[in-house]
Structures are given as structure tokens and as C-alpha cells.
Amino acid sequence: MKNIGLRKAKLAALPQIRDRLSFLYVENCVVNKMDGAFTVTDATGTVHVPAAALSVLLLGPGTSITHRAMELLGDTGCLAIWMGEHGVRYYAHGNGMTHNAALLTQQAKLVSNSKSRVAVARKMYQMRFPGEDVSHLSMQELRGREGARIRKAYRIASETTGVPWIRRDYDPSDFAGGDPINMALSAAHACLYGLAHSVIVALGCSPGLGFIHTGHDKSFVYDIADLYKAEVTIPLAFEVASQKQEDIGSVTRRRVRDAFADHRLLEKMVHDIHALLMDETNKEEIVEATTLHLWDDKMGIVKNATSYGKDQQNDNNGSEVVE
Numbered sequence: 001m002k003n004i005g006l007r008k009a010k011l012a013a014l015p016q017i018r019d020r021l022s023f024l025y026v027e028n029c030v031v032n033k034m035d036g037a038f039t040v041t042d043a044t045g046t047v048h049v050p051a052a053a054l055s056v057l058l059l060g061p062g063t064s065i066t067h068r069a070m071e072l073l074g075d076t077g078c079l080a081i082w083m084g085e086h087g088v089r090y091y092a093h094g095n096g097m098t099h100n101a102a103l104l105t106q107q108a109k110l111v112s113n114s115k116s117r118v119a120v121a122r123k124m125y126q127m128r129f130p131g132e133d134v135s136h137l138s139m140q141e142l143r144g145r146e147g148a149r150i151r152k153a154y155r156i157a158s159e160t161t162g163v164p165w166i167r168r169d170y171d172p173s174d175f176a177g178g179d180p181i182n183m184a185l186s187a188a189h190a191c192l193y194g195l196a197h198s199v200i201v202a203l204g205c206s207p208g209l210g211f212i213h214t215g216h217d218k219s220f221v222y223d224i225a226d227l228y229k230a231e232v233t234i235p236l237a238f239e240v241a242s243q244k245q246e247d248i249g250s251v252t253r254r255r256v257r258d259a260f261a262d263h264r265l266l267e268k269m270v271h272d273i274h275a276l277l278m279d280e281t282n283k284e285e286i287v288e289a290t291t292l293h294l295w296d297d298k299m300g301i302v303k304n305a306t307s308y309g310k311d312q313q314n315d316n317n318g319s320e321v322v323e
Helices: 067-076 100-111 115-127 139-161 182-204 220-223 231-240 247-262 265-277
Strands: 021-026 029-033 037-042 045-049 054-059 079-083 090-093 291-294 300-303
Touching: 021 182, 021 247, 029 067, 037 067, 045 139, 054 182, 067 079, 079 182, 100 115, 100 265, 115 139, 115 265, 139 231, 182 220, 182 231, 182 247, 182 265, 231 247, 247 265
Parallel strands: 021 054, 054 079
Antiparallel strands: 029 037, 037 045, 079 090, 291 300
């Protein structure tokens, strides 16, 4: 029987990133496609998962994924990230769901100027100190304030749960070699990084153009994830560690996913990234439709798919139209 595939979904018909579930982590399984969903098959059976409802699929060790499944993930805008053991190592990722470059252009503009970069960094720190004015603080002073805030978060979580805390100490290549609290923190933060990465890519931003972090291909991922650690992943990791779970990685990931939903973290990340990068003068540049233009040093942007010259005739010669 001839296999008739589904038509590629229109971008406008897909759930927006803020309306999706957060993530799904799978390992030791085969991921395939069946109709409008992908299937996850392991020794216990097969589960059907609606791809369009997910923001990111985390692929752990022992996972095989078919070409048809990747095609479906790409069509529905679900980001695929290949992870290491226990989900604490990042290897690669697939495409996100947007073709609009407005936020990326604004991000690159802001990060390329020292004054505007510091302004965005201050906005990030302001989010961590609500009700306080940090506009007069230097980057060095802000880092000091942030360090004190995180140490306080660890101390409070330790006192609340009774889990002893010395310091953050872990080896990314040896997850099981850490103590329970560091294992829980590694698993929780890895999920947070995956979620932040998926939102950043889905909005069309660059994971590598960070404002506080720099020099890494996920600098902006760490910038965004750090906004929520003290509120979400740190207290949750201490709570899981206090329960002396046998499989601390799996338990932490399940608890983190529930916490992301409870805190509406996907929606919050989308809102916060827009607040950091956009202002009232350029909000209208973020539109759903994607239009390819040509850049001009005097006029800004000019029409694509036009044969420029004496007659200014419209044709498609030499220019690709993006639909």
C-alpha cells in the first residue's frame, strides 16, 4: 500500500512556542513517525506523542530516530537535541520553528555595542532583584550581588530540606560520580538549558550571542537559564536529593517537567526574551509572516525577487523566494 504522508503544516497553524508542553526526554528506544505523531518504542511497548505539542525532544543514549521522525519534528517546529548520559551533556540540535530574523537582528545589534550590551545585562540582573534599582551598579558589582543571591538560595534550600551543602562539584563525563545533590542539580539544570535553548531557537535568536556569558555557542542559553535557577531548579534539586531516590536523574527530570508547567516557564521565557531584546520602537518588527528582503546601506531593506536595473522588472531570476 502506498504510504501517503501528511501535508507540511503551515507555520500559522502550529501551536506557538509559549503554548506548548516543555520537553520529553527519551533513551534506549526507537523514535519513528506514524501519521501526525511520532512513536517511541522500547522494551515495554510503544507510546504515541503529538509532535506539535512539544517544544523540545531530548534524545538520550541508545536512541535511534528515523528520517521520517526528524521530518515530522522539523515540520511541526519541535526542536531535537541529542544529549549525553542522564541528559547532562549536549551534543547537537536540529532546527527550530521560526524563519523570522527580526529578533536575531535585534539581538546581534544589541550585543555588538558595549553600551546596549550592558543595558541588556542590567535588565537581566534587574529581573533577579525585583523592586531594587540596579541601574547604577557596574558589571563587577552586579556579578557580586548575583553570587551572593545564589549562595543564599543554596543555603536556604539546604536548611529547608536538611541536605548538606558544601559547593557545586561535578564532572560532566561522570554523572554517577557526584553526590546526590550535585547529581540532582546537574539533571535539573540540563533540563532548564534544554528548555531555554528550544525557546531561543524557536524565537529565531542565536544561542551563542550572550550578554553576560560569552565565548560559547550556548552563551545566551546560560544567560536565560540563570534567570530561573534560584526560583525553580535549585530548590527542586534539593527536594529530590532529600528523598534519597534510587534513580535520581529520572526522578529529577520528571519533577522538573512538572515544575516547568506549574511555573508556566515556557510562556515566561518568551515574555522575558521579548522584554530584554525589544522596546516600544521595534515591537512591530516581530510579525508572524516571513518575508525575504535585500539589504541596502542607504534604504535599509528593498524588495527581493526583483531584477534591479534600468527597467526594475519583477522576476525570480537569480533570487529565491521564501514562502
